[in-house]
Amino acid sequence: MRVYNFSAGPAMLPLAVLERAQSELTDWKGSGMSVVEVSHRGKDFVSCAEQAEVLLREVLAVPDNYKVLFLQGGASAQFDAVPMNLSAPGDVVSFLRTGSWSGKAVAGARRQGLQVEVIADQKDSNYTTVPAPSEYEIAPGSSYLHYTPNETIGGVEFDHIPETGGAPLVADTSSTILSRPLDVSAYGLIYAGAQKNMGPAGLCVVIVRDDLIGKARPATPSVLEYAGMAAADSMLNTPPTFAIYLLGLVLEWIAETGGLAAMGERNQAKAAALYGAIDSSDFYSNPVATNARSWTNVPFLMADPSLDKTFVAEAAQAGLTNLGGHRSVGGMRASIYNAMPAQGVQALIDFMADFERRNG
């Protein structure tokens, strides 16, 4: 009954996780209550949230001098919250712009009154490239440097971690977190919406170095203010309990399947297979520079865009869903997050070959 779901987010989750949640949705741990019905301050849920944080710290190797926050409002809320917490109006900040999401982060920083220096903007390539380290330099006096390691829409991914000369590095890791090992210590702050590799929509994970906490502007809404949320173990108000619970189950699944090193190998192999199929065909193409190809979001085009709709519809019939490209890019896009098995990617590759035979 299940399909291979290539949605960019909310995205496919491990079936084992969904089945576990399903089995206990009316009776969690023999309590006679659903996990969505229990108080966030009761010992069962507090333990559930603590366990999710412990597992996240283990799986992602989060250093002890970083806080893990479970917030709401998605990564989009952080477009405002990061400036509110890390800077004062008028501060200089540096941004790398590689697509739609980094553009929205720029807009948030401007909304919060920052002097935004876009030190690299890949517009000339139609956002199909990332800048080389030699092509940009952090603006002097920057409170931080912000970038988007992977652009979900464009399928463009950095091949390096930007150098900041000591300023905090801030990253929107929504579409790559938990897809492979990450050196958290290279960052001042990372944030990520849950709905790709962590769980359902409605949860945003913020991992922030201790020394960056406690400098928020006085008018920062309490639910977005890091110091208060850190002091309250992210329960200053009622947290999104179901999403935190599912995150815990997803993390258990990652740990049981070999952790992030193994996950990274599987994801790299999936991406290599799909790009290989695209590159070996004259029928399909990927518009992104080779060094900037995303492991998680793979856009591909056909020479004749009038075939796009047929491709997407026939693929869905074959159990390969949500392959339509973003309207700003066109064509198709296959998002192949952690929960997409290699067999799903192979099924897509086989379908692509068959579609080419019939339409090429």
Add this chain to the structure above:
Amino acid sequence: MRVYNFSAGPAMLPLAVLERAQSELTDWKGSGMSVVEVSHRGKDFVSCAEQAEVLLREVLAVPDNYKVLFLQGGASAQFDAVPMNLSAPGDVVSFLRTGSWSGKAVAGARRQGLQVEVIADQKDSNYTTVPAPSEYEIAPGSSYLHYTPNETIGGVEFDHIPETGGAPLVADTSSTILSRPLDVSAYGLIYAGAQKNMGPAGLCVVIVRDDLIGKARPATPSVLEYAGMAAADSMLNTPPTFAIYLLGLVLEWIAETGGLAAMGERNQAKAAALYGAIDSSDFYSNPVATNARSWTNVPFLMADPSLDKTFVAEAAQAGLTNLGGHRSVGGMRASIYNAMPAQGVQALIDFMADFERRNG
């Protein structure tokens, strides 16, 4: 296996709703995908969210000149968002303070630079009363009057709708929304966290009159800015899809069980039975003024507080869970929201009588 769960929130949900969600958690509408795995911009989820809004408008009789917004951050986010959207720094606003939650709303308004006039503060009664209409008057020039119709912690509920002399009336209806009919047209804005009568935590419903939209301060975070969210049908960013889906199921259940008129009658009868049991006993007492007793949150005390732990533990053994009072009030608290059947309240009353026999 299921218990009667008296949690103040997240709270008991209708079993029929949970079982429906359970049955389709791995395969929603025959899609081969979970509702938590599908794109919020896909037609299936867009239709699901639209249907939830349509049902909410029908069930609550929301006038056409009000927008319904599905936001994140809980009611707590609105403590800042309401001032950000409805006022400029330095504006006068009037607040009625009847307990803990209205106090937090006051703090939010002050954080946003408002001149807060607390025109009634029930501190002298230890927050066991509501002010009579004759005891307060809106401060001249107020941008709005804010109150909390029901204080979840204190179990204190207004017996009237405050008069504002034409200024917008703003209400945090988290613990009473959908518990009975509501005259939405009396309000400029109501907001409510979902985790009592609407669904799981992680969703906040804001219902706001059209003329109050579009005046937000420039630095309002986009995910909290009403005009942008209204224009985007609450999908400026990824919404909390599972919570919206469950809200839709809860609304279907309300509609099928007679709508808010019938719901109000059932809730009133449940509350009357429980207060009746408390009042007819010398063993139990309720600290709240008779005219201010909450339909949804019923605190009760015993003369000997050393029995509280035993009561709560034995009640849980008997399948009556989460009856511990809030630490600021002590004793016990029974939250009897929509999903708590009359039989659950009767089981509690029976247990209370038995406990009194054994300990009185």
